[in-house]
Amino acid sequence: MIDAEVFSASSIIDYIRPAYLWLFFLIVLVIVFIFTKIILFHLNKYKDYSPLTDLAQRVFRMGMMILYILAAIFLILFSL
Amino acid sequence: MIKLENNERIIKVVRKHWFSIVSDLFFVLLMAVAPAVFLIFFNSNIFQDIVLKNFELTFFLYCVYLIFVWIISFVVWINYYLDIWVITNYRLVSVDQKTLFSREISSLRLENIQDVRIEVNGLIATFLRIGNIHVKTAASASEFIIYKANDPEDVKQIIMQAYGEQAEKARVVLVENNVTQKPPQANIVENKTVDQSQQPIILNNRNIP
Numbered sequence: 001m002i003d004a005e006v007f008s009a010s011s012i013i014d015y016i017r018p019a020y021l022w023l024f025f026l027i028v029l030v031i032v033f034i035f036t037k038i039i040l041f042h043l044n045k046y047k048d049y050s051p052l053t054d055l056a057q058r059v060f061r062m063g064m065m066i067l068y069i070l071a072a073i074f075l076i077l078f079s080l
Numbered sequence: 081m082i083k084l085e086n087n088e089r090i091i092k093v094v095r096k097h098w099f100s101i102v103s104d105l106f107f108v109l110l111m112a113v114a115p116a117v118f119l120i121f122f123n124s125n126i127f128q129d130i131v132l133k134n135f136e137l138t139f140f141l142y143c144v145y146l147i148f149v150w151i152i153s154f155v156v157w158i159n160y161y162l163d164i165w166v167i168t169n170y171r172l173v174s175v176d177q178k179t180l181f182s183r184e185i186s187s188l189r190l191e192n193i194q195d196v197r198i199e200v201n202g203l204i205a206t207f208l209r210i211g212n213i214h215v216k217t218a219a220s221a222s223e224f225i226i227y228k229a230n231d232p233e234d235v236k237q238i239i240m241q242a243y244g245e246q247a248e249k250a251r252v253v254l255v256e257n258n259v260t261q262k263p264p265q266a267n268i269v270e271n272k273t274v275d276q277s278q279q280p281i282i283l284n285n286r287n288i289p
Contacts, residue, residue, distance in 0.1 A: 021140070028144055035151045038180060042158050052161065060154050067150060071143035078136035 018079035025075055029068075036064065082166055082173050082185070092238050094165040097210040097230040101160040108153045112146060155180055165226050167238055170246065172215065174224050186224070190246040194218045196239050198232040215239065 039060060043053040084090070119131055119138075131138050159177050166173040172193070176184040193215055200211040211232035215224040229235055 016137070021137075025140075025144070028147065032147055032151065039151070039154050039158065042162065042180070056154070056157065056161070060150075063150050064147065067143050067147045071140050071147065074136045074140035074143060078134070078140060 018075070021075055021078065025071065028071075032064065032068070036060075082175070084168065085170060088168050088170050090166055090168050091242055092167045092235070094167065094213075094226060094229055094235050096160055096163060096226070096228045097208060099204065099208050099210055100228040101157065104156045104160065105153060108149060108156060111152070112149045115142060115145060165224075165229075165235075167235075167242060169242055172224060172239065174226070188215065188217055188224055190239075190243045191250060192218045193239070193243050196236050198236050200232065209233075 040057060043057050043060075158180065162175065162177040162183075164175045166175070169190075171190055172188045174184075174186050174188070176186075178184060195214075195216040197214040197216070198211045199214070200206055200209075205211060209231045210228050213226050213229050213232045213235055217224070
């Protein structure tokens with residue numbers, strides 16, 4: 001229980017277990033995977049009239065990977 | 081995917097002006113930086129407590145947030161980039177990417193075009209040559225519209241030119257058909273000299289002398 005007398009925001013965070021955050025991260029991964037597939041499907045299907053789609057795919061994948069790796073690094077640091 | 085007919089060739093692919101995507105992406109950028117700006121300028125003890133003591137968790141959540149913003153930005157980009165008009169020598173194909181899962185593809189034969197109208201509203205639109213193009217069809221009251229098109233006057237010229245070529249081609253084919261496939265009876269009728277004044281006038285399916 002959180003004691004109202006000595007309440008601080010960081011005390012809430014003490015209750016968050018890293019395991020829950022990893023589960024949350026996994027759910028995010030699944031959602032992101034689905035959306036990535038949809039976006040890449042659109043970009044591949046209509047690429048005949050849209051020459052920038054290949055470049056867009058590379059930028060999208062690269063940005064997604066960087067953000068995902070960063071998130072994983074911060075989560076590992078939090079878990080330690 | 082648009083399937084082209086025999087001898088059909090693409091003249092131009094028309095997209096929205098780049099200013100359209102820039103203005104949309106500006107709001108996405110605001111979404112991306114909003115939490116960071118909020119945490120920096122919001123000098124509350126609670127937030128300082130969270131950010132400074134648990135910066136790993138804060139940055140983790142911020143990265144997850146940015147992943148979704150990144151997806152949104154590409155959805156916006158897809159809505160912009162896959163929303164096109166394809167002008168061919170036979171028809172006008174409008175591909176309207178409404179949302180990620182909603183797409184409308186309609187096609188209009190050039191000979192059915194009745195009117196092409198452009199509208200340019202505002203200072204930025206005038207300087208950057210942004211405008212809406214309305215193409216009215218002969219068959220129905222509906223219109224083909226592309227909003228915020230790039231260089232609408234140029235697009236209008238191209239459509240009118242393609243329409244002119246198509247109409248000319250149709251006229252030539254019609255004349256050729258009349259010359260080669262004229263029935264013999266029709267020739268006889270044509271060769272007769274008919275005095276219009278001697279013909280009875282037909283009113284309400286009854287002959288009146």
